Amino acid sequence: xxxxxxxxxxxxxxxxxxxxxxxxxxxxxxxxxxxxxxxxxxxxxxxxxxxxxxxxxxxxxxxxxxxxxxxxxxxxxxxxxxxxxxxxxxxxxxxxxxxxxxxxxxxxxxxxxxxxxxxxxxxxxxxxxxxxxxxxxxxxxxxxxxxxxxxxxxxxxxxxxxxxxxxxxxxxxxxxxxxxxxxxxxxxxxxxxxxxxxxxxxxxxxxxxxxxxxxxxxxxxxxxxxxxxxxxxxxxxxxxxxxxxx
Amino acid sequence: xxxxxxxxxxxxxxxxxxxxxxxxxxxxxxxxxxxxxxxxxxxxxxxxxxxxxxxxxxxxxxxxxxxxxxxxxxxxxxxxxxxxxxxxxxxxxxxxxxxxxxxxxxxxxxxxxxxxxxxxxxxxxxxxxxxxxxxxxxxxxxxxxxxxxxxxxxxxxxxxxxxxxxxxxxxxxxxxxxxxxxxxxxxxxxxxxxxxxxxxxxxxxxxxxxxxxxxxxxxxxxxxxxxxxxxxxxxxxxxxxxxxxxxxxxxxxxxxxxxxxxxxxxxxxxxxxxxxxxxxxxxxxxxxxxxxxxxxxxxxxxxxxxxxxxxxxxxxxxxxxxxxxxxxxxxxxxxxxxxxxxxxxxxxxxxxxxxxxxxxxx
Ligand SMILES: [Zn+2]
Numbered sequence: 001x002x003x004x005x006x007x008x009x010x011x012x013x014x015x016x017x018x019x020x021x022x023x024x025x026x027x028x029x030x031x032x033x034x035x036x037x038x039x040x041x042x043x044x045x046x047x048x049x050x051x052x053x054x055x056x057x058x059x060x061x062x063x064x065x066x067x068x069x070x071x072x073x074x075x076x077x078x079x080x081x082x083x084x085x086x087x088x089x090x091x092x093x094x095x096x097x098x099x100x101x102x103x104x105x106x107x108x109x110x111x112x113x114x115x116x117x118x119x120x121x122x123x124x125x126x127x128x129x130x131x132x133x134x135x136x137x138x139x140x141x142x143x144x145x146x147x148x149x150x151x152x153x154x155x156x157x158x159x160x161x162x163x164x165x166x167x168x169x170x171x172x173x174x175x176x177x178x179x180x181x182x183x184x185x186x187x188x189x190x191x192x193x194x195x196x197x198x199x200x201x202x203x204x205x206x207x208x209x210x211x212x213x214x215x216x217x218x219x220x221x222x223x224x225x226x227x228x229x230x231x232x233x234x235x236x237x238x239x240x241x242x243x244x245x246x
Numbered sequence: 247x248x249x250x251x252x253x254x255x256x257x258x259x260x261x262x263x264x265x266x267x268x269x270x271x272x273x274x275x276x277x278x279x280x281x282x283x284x285x286x287x288x289x290x291x292x293x294x295x296x297x298x299x300x301x302x303x304x305x306x307x308x309x310x311x312x313x314x315x316x317x318x319x320x321x322x323x324x325x326x327x328x329x330x331x332x333x334x335x336x337x338x339x340x341x342x343x344x345x346x347x348x349x350x351x352x353x354x355x356x357x358x359x360x361x362x363x364x365x366x367x368x369x370x371x372x373x374x375x376x377x378x379x380x381x382x383x384x385x386x387x388x389x390x391x392x393x394x395x396x397x398x399x400x401x402x403x404x405x406x407x408x409x410x411x412x413x414x415x416x417x418x419x420x421x422x423x424x425x426x427x428x429x430x431x432x433x434x435x436x437x438x439x440x441x442x443x444x445x446x447x448x449x450x451x452x453x454x455x456x457x458x459x460x461x462x463x464x465x466x467x468x469x470x471x472x473x474x475x476x477x478x479x480x481x482x483x484x485x486x487x488x489x490x491x492x493x494x495x496x497x498x499x500x501x502x503x504x505x506x507x508x509x510x511x512x513x514x515x516x517x518x519x520x521x522x523x524x525x526x527x528x529x530x531x532x533x534x535x536x537x538x539x540x541x542x543x544x545x546x547x548x549x550x551x552x553x554x555x556x557x558x559x560x561x562x563x564x565x566x567x568x569x570x571x572x573x574x575x576x577x578x579x580x581x582x583x584x585x586x587x588x589x590x591x592x593x594x595x596x597x598x599x600x601x602x603x604x605x606x607x608x
Pocket of ligand 1: 365369390392538571
């Protein structure tokens with residue numbers, strides 16, 4: 001089944017998969033332009049794979065937790081695509097996708113530092129991180145060889161319950177004092193040439209594969225609704241009039 | 247293409263999400279086929295104004311259900327849709343983004359043109375669903391909780407929306423008219439949104455009881471701001487009136503509240519009508535269009551009608567459900583634009599919270 005995977009929890013990520021096999025993907029790091037970048041990326045990923053949109057079998061979307069505005073772009077895009085194409089839409093935690101991305105990033109032999117479990121942390125802005133902790137059962141299986149044991153939650157970096165485990169992800173990289181962990185995993189040679197930089201954001205291809213796996217064998221899939229975690233800021237602007245309406 | 251709607255003009259889906267109303271509608275030509283609106287107004291009540299993050303969350307929740315209702319009413323499916331129009335601005339950034347992202351996804355999935363349109367011009371264009379072709383020249387007064395604008399609209403006969411020229415004559419320098427009603431309601435201990443509550447309270451009141459100021463109507467203001475509005479002085483005057491009354495041992499009893507509400511409404515209606523009529527007369531325009539949620543206010547509508555009639559002007563007011571923010575106005579403008587060969591808008595279209603009124607299609 002052809003699956004279109006979207007994630008706008010941090011970067012703008014789009015991937016097209018046939019089952020767990022990646023056909024094409026695109027990722028853009030521009031936190032203020034989710035609304036502009038996502039739809040063209042969907043179109044170009046379909047074109048790159050030579051797939052007609054009507055042949056899609058399902059849509060998958062990372063539902064955060066994440067800062068609000070960009071996250072909604074991904075979720076509403078997934079919902080509207082699913083509605084118009086008449087295919088199901090599946091939500092998945094963007095932190096789960098980040099955990100799978102981290103494990104998948106390195107060859108199995110190089111996953112050592114993560115093999116004992118780790119913390120994933122995303123940038124929640126306002127000096128906070130969205131985080132979850134995972135226990136690893138089988139480091140060779142990036143999609144299903146681990147379980148979430150805490151989170152998703154939002155807190156100050158210093159308040160993350162790491163239990164001494166290394167932290168990965170953009171939120172960890174931003175606050176290394178509070179959330180130490182590897183930025184690079186040594187490769188099999190141990191010489192450094194084949195070392196792998198750990199990804200900061202969920203990889204859309206891995207997110208898609210995670211959803212495909214969970215669809216096949218079970219696992220947590222969520223409704224396509226944002227995981228906000230935070231209550232909205234109840235701030236009425238001084239005036240609703242747009243600042244530059246002249 | 248189906249024939250739902252009785253013609254073969256393209257079926258345009260319109261999406262509106264610039265403030266606190268999620269609107270979706272289907273229009274074919276100048277015919278409104280289906281129309282649904284979900285409002286998050288109740289969720290803003292305890293804050294006394296629109297909270298952008300709450301509005302954005304509500305748009306996301308309401309979008310698909312609202313779209314399904316509109317399609318059902320139109321007896322159409324998404325597969326019948328020939329183009330998708332959406333408000334690209336002006337409005338609240340996060341709120342606009344939800345509608346625009348949805349519209350892009352629909353246009354992509356249905357392989358139909360996308361049209362990002364101007365919300366203010368859409369308030370004008372909705373008139374075609376009621377009265378047919380736009381008048382060749384008109385002055386439009388748009389009044390709501392989010393905006394207060396006076397526009398000069400030129401739509402040369404037979405030349406379509408491609409020739410539409412919209413010029414901003416004036417706007418509020420501070421609060422929107424609807425916000426003034428909200429703030430005065432709060433001063434009088436009335437609930438949000440202020441418009442309907444102030445109107446109800448004003449019913450038994452004397453509109454001449456208190457001579458509230460008419461902002462920007464003094465001779466020296468008129469020279470610099472002939473068509474601009476200001477409601478902050480009026481709001482301050484109401485606050486002072488309430489304060490003086492309280493200090494004199496008075497209570498916010500029904501009588502006092504009624505007189506303040508009626509006198510305040512009179513001041514707002516007066517200044518709106520006065521400037522609108524003089525804009526039309528100054529520019530030799532015979533038709534006035536009224537749009538926006540404040541058109542619901544009986545005194546605003548009534549006084550404008552009176553003054554227009556006295557000046558020999560033709561006043562057009564769409565039914566209230568088309569005056570408040572809705573998808574039909576967006577679809578109507580989208581249909582006009584499409585018929586004129588405007589657009590399509592690019593898939594990387596950006597929302598523009600401050601989109602100038604001179605830009606009809608982005
Ligand atoms: Zn409006």
